[in-house]
Amino acid sequence: MANSWKHVCSVSRLSEGEPLGVKDGEQRIALYKVNDEVFATDDVCPHAFALLSTGFLDEYVIECPLHGGMFDVRSGKCTSGEYRDVRAFKVEIRDGEVYVNLDS
């Protein structure tokens, strides 16, 4: 299970309220910093494949830029109700580096 924790980037790359898209191999991950906490979800919107990291973050909700789907970044739940939930990943900060558990 230790292998499912992947290092993705340094915390310093994240700005409050601005999503960041990263990749681990083929897996696209969106990182969000909200009130100094870091969250992660799959970066691909389950609706039509837009990247959530290019969307608009308002508190804990990421809005997909194309068709307005909204997801809570803490759980991945679709709060606008129309689309499937997106996968949310557990995040750990170790020595200023962001680690994401892709099996969570």
Added chain:
Amino acid sequence: MVTKEENELLCRVTGDAPMGRMLRQHYWLPAVLSVRIRKGEAPVRVKLFGQNFVAFRGADGKVGFLDEACPHRGASLALARVEDCSLRCLFHGWKISSGGEVLDVPNEPNNPKEFAKTVKVKSYPSREGAGLIWVWLGEGDAPLAPDFEWMDLPPDQVYAAGIELNANWLQGVEATIDSSHIALLHQSWTTSSATDFAATRENTAVSYEFEKKSYGFRAAALRSIPDGSCIARVTEFVMPYYGLIAPIYSGSHQDRTAIIAVPIDDENLIQWYIYYNPEKPVDSWRRTQRANQWPMAGGLPGDKSNNWGQNRTIMDAGNSTGFHEIVIEDFVVMVSMGPIVDRSQEYLCSADQAIVRVRRQLLDEVRTFMTGKTPKSAQGDSMSYKEIRAVGGRLASASEDWRAIPR
């Protein structure tokens, strides 16, 4: 995608519509080509935001811009005689100065001079630049006219052309910020491999990054090339209707293009093109073809009944669109969407993010305006535009920062 209500808020600009009021109050706009307003000639009608104006040039060479209707009983001042820098209405000889004062009321029997002082006339400040006459249509004190780097260039370094189109102003704005159509709509013009413009063909898939600015935002359209490099074309969106187009080559010496979409009314716009070179004279061959064209490129070669003049015979021979001019291709697709496109019916893809952001910014600013506040990007003493310049370049890899591409 926006809701029907949001679409109305974005598109409607006439009468009391909030977007129209905001645009008129807080932003200058180019109204008419300078060359069309000549000393000693009839005043020229100009329609903006569904309102009718006249533009004229006085004996001193300075431009006047007034409501078309005489303040007396509404006769058209397009009929007026031009005297000094004033218009003498044909009907009763009232003389209206370009500064909005009534100088003479020859038919008034009682105290004409005192009476004249009581007449309220709206006049609109204007300035010339880049071959265009720019005006401010708001109430009260005008903000400083925008100081874009093209405004004070000499005639051999800047020229303008324009066209009236049967489409809502926002369709014109969106045309300037949408990068992904270049290699597809304009594929006949991008086959030459010598230019970075042609490099847009190397990967028709476009990904976007954005940088917010006080005047709007920068939109970097990024195209990855098989060799690992990345083409970056950075368009500047300047509120409320300017698109500064990324240049064809990298480097500071080249000719540049700015496109400005200005509302005539809810269903018609003027698409202005400004071609300029801040460092040396513009390409004289293109200048000869384009400068002061009205309508630009001779206008659309047809209308809806004949698919706007699309020529399928040349398409059989390999022309990709059936039109002879790159700008005509842009105009035709814009007009073909209908006079006001219903954005609640669209289905966007990831290449449309720049368009999504334009709308968000316009909605955000007009909602601020509707609460009685000044929009963030309003023109004023603190807003300077002279450093704004679209850039483009080949990055060694996608991780190189496009924000570092020099002006």
